[in-house]
Amino acid sequence: MQRWMFFLPLIGLVAATAVIGLSMGRKAALRSDETEVITRIAALYVEQAGPGAAETDCTARLATSEALWLVVTCAPEGRAGRTYYIDRFGEVAHVDAPG
Known part of the structure; x- marks a missing residue:
């Protein structure tokens, strides 16, 4: 197994965290008055x-x-x-x- 494949779970976790963070930030920014x-x-x-x-x-x-x-x-x-x-x-x- 190649060495870069060991980092795939970490890359997936970082990507998922980024998507969730951007989604929550978008909701907060578009909040109604x-x-x-x-x-x-x-x-x-x-x-x-x-x-x-x-x-x-x-x-x-x-x-x-x-x-x-x-x-x-x-x-x-x-x-x-x-x-x-x-x-x-x-x-x-x-x-x-x-x-």
């Missing part, structure tokens, strides 16, 4: 909650967890609502819904 994410989540809430739901039912705050970015709470007056936990890439990581 807060307003865009909150608007998208409010529209999702209206779609899921049905009649009587409005985008103005939603408020947002920064998350206290390191794995999350925002917490969007959508609740109409006097009723239980939904809480959307948004990760650092602007995607819904978890939803707390009544029932």
Whole structure:
């Protein structure tokens, strides 16, 4: 076996690490701004909650967890609502819904 073949696993590991790093960096660089994410989540809430739901039912705050970015709470007056936990890439990581 030739000597350079011993380095193939190392080359593969370095290449895989580079691909994963570039992918994660691209996601972070293309992350939406807060307003865009909150608007998208409010529209999702209206779609899921049905009649009587409005985008103005939603408020947002920064998350206290390191794995999350925002917490969007959508609740109409006097009723239980939904809480959307948004990760650092602007995607819904978890939803707390009544029932």
